[in-house]
Amino acid sequence: MKLFKCTVCGYIHEGNEAPNVCPKCGAPKDKFVELTQEETDKVYKSDRTNDIHMEIANLCMRIAALSEEGIKLNLDPACVAAFEKAKNESWIIKQRAKAEIAGHMSKGKW
């Protein structure tokens, strides 16, 4: 399958030819360029890994919410400390995943 990139907004279309109108920004067909094989490979290789990073970021938001609940229950100091640590660690994991996705985006891997 060929990939075509909108030069106005960056939207990537998959198909035998560029779409008549960009589904994101409405630019006409002549604003699309066909990606090279190397660029196409990058997009396909990063497609699943970006999804995994996003899923990890979402799981971290769940960990943070659960940790908040545990902190509020305030069973004992060690328990609260464990939840605070989990909350802080979930932030680090989430931000690391987001930074990796941002790095992929800036290198055309999306």
Ligand SMILES: [Zn+2]
């Ligand atoms: Zn566009």
